[in-house]
Amino acid sequence: MNIEYIESKINEIIGELEKEVMEVLMDESLGKGDTNLRMKPLASTKQILTNALESIKMVDKLNREELEK
Numbered sequence: 001m002n003i004e005y006i007e008s009k010i011n012e013i014i015g016e017l018e019k020e021v022m023e024v025l026m027d028e029s030l031g032k033g034d035t036n037l038r039m040k041p042l043a044s045t046k047q048i049l050t051n052a053l054e055s056i057k058m059v060d061k062l063n064r065e066e067l068e069k
Helices: 003-026 032-068
Strands: none
Touching: 003 032
């Protein structure tokens, strides 16, 4: 499994999410409530991707350790 490739792609997606966050934060036409509503899915998506990457790394590490036995 090419962990570096997966990590780079997930980081690209996270970078795009961060751009969206900045757009939402810079939109002065949104009130605080609307800003918060738009931020929650972005923050949740980032956390899901981060957790997925960590899980993939863990599975890969365990697999490598098992192969070394």
